[in-house]
Amino acid sequence: MTINYEEHFQQSIARLKAEGRYRVFNDLERKAGSFPMAKSHITGRTVTVWCSNDYLGMGQHPKVTTAMSEAIGRMGAGAGGTRNISGNHHAMVTLEETLAELHRKEAALVMTSGYVTNEAALSTLCSMLPGCIVFSDQFNHASMIHGIRNSKAERHIFRHNDVKHLEELLKAADPARPKLIAFESVYSMDGDISPIKDICDLADEYNAITYLDEVHAVGMYGPRGAGVAERENVMDRLTVIQGTLGKAYGVMGGYLAASRALVDMVRSYAPGFIFTTALPPSLCAGANASIRHLMESREERELQKYKVQVAKDMMANAGLPVMPTMSHIIPILVSDPVLCKQASDMLLNQFDIYVQPINFPTVPRGTERLRITPSPIHSHEMIMELTRALVWVFERLGIKANVEDMKNAA
Numbered sequence: 001m002t003i004n005y006e007e008h009f010q011q012s013i014a015r016l017k018a019e020g021r022y023r024v025f026n027d028l029e030r031k032a033g034s035f036p037m038a039k040s041h042i043t044g045r046t047v048t049v050w051c052s053n054d055y056l057g058m059g060q061h062p063k064v065t066t067a068m069s070e071a072i073g074r075m076g077a078g079a080g081g082t083r084n085i086s087g088n089h090h091a092m093v094t095l096e097e098t099l100a101e102l103h104r105k106e107a108a109l110v111m112t113s114g115y116v117t118n119e120a121a122l123s124t125l126c127s128m129l130p131g132c133i134v135f136s137d138q139f140n141h142a143s144m145i146h147g148i149r150n151s152k153a154e155r156h157i158f159r160h161n162d163v164k165h166l167e168e169l170l171k172a173a174d175p176a177r178p179k180l181i182a183f184e185s186v187y188s189m190d191g192d193i194s195p196i197k198d199i200c201d202l203a204d205e206y207n208a209i210t211y212l213d214e215v216h217a218v219g220m221y222g223p224r225g226a227g228v229a230e231r232e233n234v235m236d237r238l239t240v241i242q243g244t245l246g247k248a249y250g251v252m253g254g255y256l257a258a259s260r261a262l263v264d265m266v267r268s269y270a271p272g273f274i275f276t277t278a279l280p281p282s283l284c285a286g287a288n289a290s291i292r293h294l295m296e297s298r299e300e301r302e303l304q305k306y307k308v309q310v311a312k313d314m315m316a317n318a319g320l321p322v323m324p325t326m327s328h329i330i331p332i333l334v335s336d337p338v339l340c341k342q343a344s345d346m347l348l349n350q351f352d353i354y355v356q357p358i359n360f361p362t363v364p365r366g367t368e369r370l371r372i373t374p375s376p377i378h379s380h381e382m383i384m385e386l387t388r389a390l391v392w393v394f395e396r397l398g399i400k401a402n403v404e405d406m407k408n409a410a
């Protein structure tokens, strides 16, 4: 018997559809100058985007777009090579200096994306340390999980944000072996924040190094937007801080900031960094302008905080199943993949509101949700429209606030 390839591909898709978690992408055209509005080429109408990770609207900030166009005019489109072979351009060097300054580390290294950075840095770090044991938070992002797996290092998963469990695991490990603790500051699906200082205390006690993913926090937390570690005055206690240029900074790319020797080792050994074309000057110039702006200006952060609070209060008061969070992320629990997709479709088709459904494997089964991310540029009226639409859709679909579910998911 020979395999029917096409049938095999179709069956694998049919399984996802049967579970209600087949992913359909919206076809959007964002309009610079009028975010969060975008044209949906699916409905043909203008929609309000409520699920963007361009959290502060920096993707349309004149300083950012001007820096990018100016860079293309001056230096052309692409980088022209890998970092090693002719692709190491000055805009990249400047960006890495800015990132080191932002996180008050000796050095920084930029890669193609946050995903690539986690994969490349963790797989290199964990395999370069002989006998390394990795302690990884249960809810870490797929990019960290893949990096750690690829290193083949021994790994232990600690219960999400559970410092006691982490300590038990550290205590049980051989004191002589190198250890790395990998975790995030803001977990993007639940919107909760990790106990960074407590984890650093444990790292000191058990002689471990720390790797913190601040992807959902850079640009938004701390007086200069360096993240939650800056806000809590513990930046210097972390061995590695990793971030993205693609979310609050509104552009694209990823990076790590750490000691000169650690950065140099990753630069010299990580295949995911070495064997790929460098980011173009325009992206680096745009990211640099965005970071510099947010290091000076608190206006965007303050306004975002305010809008998030308004949205949280309004939606909770309307009886919607809002999961309580300490961050800018507002998850609304649906707990069913089919209903979650239906709710999202109804919002789009009947209200021109775009919120993507979040289903397994991005979140555990049974905790499917809508994830709302208010920005400083969403107006009061938009928040009211969203709340009214959600109430209507949730009533129609019989989705109720289930307190038990919310506790279990949180």
Ligand SMILES: *Cc1c(COP(=O)(O)O)cnc(C)c1O
Binding pocket: 113, 114, 115, 116, 118, 141, 143, 184, 188, 213, 215, 216, 244, 245, 246, 253, 254
């Ligand atoms: C989005 C994300 C990444 C990947 O960053 P990109 O720049 O989008 O590749 C890494 N870690 C976490 C926690 C993320 O949510």
